[in-house]
Amino acid sequence: xxxxxxxxxxxxxxxxxxxxxxxxxxxxxxxxxxxxxxxxxxxxxxxxxxxxxxxxxxxxxxxxxxxxxxxxxxxxxxxxxxxxxxxxxxxxxxxxxxxxxxxxxxxxxxxxxxxxxxxxxxxxxxxxxxxxxxxxxxxxxxxxxxxxxxxxxxxxxxxxxxxxxxxxxxxxxxxxxxxxxxxxxxxxxxxxxxxxxxxxxxxxxxxxxxxxxxxxxxxxxxxxxxxxxxxxxxxxxxxxxxxxxxxxxxxxxxxxxxxxxxxxxxxxxxxxxxxxxxxxxxxxxxxxxxxxxxxxxxxxxxxxxxxxxxxxxxxxxxxxxxxxxxxxxxxxxxxxxxxxxxxxxxxxxxxxxxxxxxxxxxxxxxxxxxxxxxxxxxxx
Numbered sequence: 019x020x021x022x023x024x025x026x027x028x029x030x031x032x033x034x035x036x037x038x039x040x041x042x043x044x045x046x047x048x049x050x051x052x053x054x055x056x057x058x059x060x061x062x063x064x065x066x067x068x069x070x071x072x073x074x075x076x077x078x079x080x081x082x083x084x085x086x087x088x089x090x091x092x093x094x095x096x097x098x099x100x101x102x103x104x105x106x107x108x109x110x111x112x113x114x115x116x117x118x119x120x121x122x123x124x125x126x127x128x129x130x131x132x133x134x135x136x137x138x139x140x141x142x143x144x145x146x147x148x149x150x151x152x153x154x155x156x157x158x159x160x161x162x163x164x165x166x167x168x169x170x171x172x173x174x175x176x177x178x179x180x181x182x183x184x185x186x187x188x189x190x191x192x193x194x195x196x197x198x199x200x201x202x203x204x205x206x207x208x209x210x211x212x213x214x215x216x217x218x219x220x221x222x223x224x225x226x227x228x229x230x231x232x233x234x235x236x237x238x239x240x241x242x243x244x245x246x247x248x249x250x251x252x253x254x255x256x257x258x259x260x261x262x263x264x265x266x267x268x269x270x271x272x273x274x275x276x277x278x279x280x281x282x283x284x285x286x287x288x289x290x291x292x293x294x295x296x297x298x299x300x301x302x303x304x305x306x307x308x309x310x311x312x313x314x315x316x317x318x319x320x321x322x323x324x325x326x327x328x329x330x331x332x333x334x335x336x337x338x339x340x341x342x343x344x345x346x347x348x349x350x351x352x353x354x355x356x357x358x359x360x361x362x363x364x365x366x367x368x369x370x371x372x373x374x375x376x377x378x379x380x381x382x383x384x385x386x387x388x389x390x391x392x393x394x395x396x397x398x
Contacts, residue, residue: 022271118382118389121372122179122186123329128152129372129380130186131391135164135174147174147210148188154378154393161186165208165215171195175205176235178244187211189244191233205233207246209258219261223254226263237275239282240295245275253284253291255298265298267291274367278328283307286323287315306347307333313349314342321364325371325381334373336381338364341394343373353379356398361385 120132128150135145148162164172177190188210196204207223209216220233227233227248235247239255243264246254253269256262273286277295283303284291289311292303310333311326317337318324324337333344334352338360341353360383365371369382369389379394 116389118370118391119174119177120179120188121327121370121380121382122181123372123374123380124181124186125375127374127376129155129374130161130179132177132179132188132190135172147177147190148179148186150186155380155391161212162188162210164192165210165217168192168194176233178237180238182211185212189236189238191236207233207236218256218258222263223256226250226252226254226266234271238277243298245282272323274323274326276326276328276333278333279331285311285326288312304347306349307344310335310342310344310349317342318364323367324365325367325369327372329373329375332373334371334379336365336371336379336394338362341379353394354397355394358398359383359392359394
C-alpha cells in the first residue's frame with residue numbers, strides 16, 4: 019500500500035484542475051493526499067459540493083495507472099442532476115443523485131440497483147438504498163432502506179445485492195458520524211431485507227484490518243459467507259452465522275471479485291484466487307476462464323480491469339472494444355461499442371455491470387455529471 023500511495027501522489031501532482039472547478043475539491047484532495055492510507059474520494063464526499071463533480075471526473079479519468087486504481091477503487095461520485103442528459107445516442111436510466119454500488123438482473127426481467135442513501139425514502143422515515151425497475155429503467159420503486167438506528171449523518175460506502183427468498187436483499191457497509199470514534203465516524207456492516215436488518219460483529223475484522231474505518235468493499239460468496247476487502251492487502255471471508263473470519267486471501271485495489279455458479283474468483287489482469295464457493299477450498303481456475311480474464315484486460319486498452327457479471331452459466335464483460343461472453347469454454351463477442359459509450363474511455367471495474375435474462379446489458383459509467391446508469395442498445 020505504501021508503494022501504491024507513492025505512485026498515487028506522483029500522479030496527483032501531475033493533475034491540473036480547471037479554473038472553474040470548485041476550490042473545495044482541491045482543498046480536500048490536498049488535505050487527504052497527506053493522510054496515510056486514506057482513499058481520498060471517500061473522505062472528500064463529506065464536503066464536496068455538486069459544482070465540484072466535473073473536477074472529480076477529470077481526476078478519475080486522469081488516474082489510469084494500476085497503482086492509482088487502488089486509491090480511486092471505491093470512489094464515491096454523485097450525479098448533480100435529477101435526470102442526467104448526455105449528448106449522443108443511448109438511453110440514460112439514472113436513479114436521481116446516486117452513487118452506484120451494485121446492479122442485479124432478476125429472473126423476472128427486473129433490474130435492481132444499490133445506491134447511496136442520499137434519497138429520502140417513501141416506505142419509511144429513513145433513506146432508501148435499493149431500487150427496482152420493471153420497465154428497463156424508465157421508473158423505479160424503492161425496495162430497501164437504511165437501518166433506522168443510523169443517524170442522518172450516516173452514508174452507504176459499499177455494498178452488494180442478491181435475490182433472496184423474499185426478494186432482493188443487500189449487505190452494506192455504512193459509515194456513521196460518531197464523537198466517540200477517533201476519526202469522527204465509524205463503520206458498521208448490515209444485512210438488509212425489505213422488513214428487517216442485522217448488524218454483524220466486525221470486531222475481529224477490524225482487528226485484522228487495523229481499525230474500524232478500513233473496509234472498502236463487500237461481496238456475497240454464498241448463503242452464509244461474505245467477502246470483505248480492506249486497505250491492508252487482504253480479502254477476509256466472514257461467516258455471518260458464527261460472525262467469525264474463516265479465511266483470508268491476498269487482495270489490493272487493482273483487483274476485483276466475481277461470484278460464478280460454483281466459484282468465487284479474485285481477478286485483475288488474471289485470476290489470482292479461485293475458491294469453491296461452498297467449501298471455500300482452493301481450486302485451479304478453468305483455463306478458458308483464465309484466458310477470458312486476461313483477454314478482457316487487453317480489450318480494455320490495458321488500462322484498468324473491466325467490470326464483469328454472471329448470468330447463470332455465462333460470464334459477461336464490457337470493455338472499450340465491446341461486450342464479450344464466456345460460456346462452455348468459448349469466448350464470444352456479443353457487441354461492438356461506439357466511442358460515444360463511456361466517452362471513448364476504458365470501462366472501470368469499480369463500476370457495476372449486469373446482464374438480464376433477455377440479453378440486455380446495463381453498465382454504470384463516468385460522465386460529465388458524475389456516474390450514470392446506461393442501457394446498451396446494439397452497439398450504442
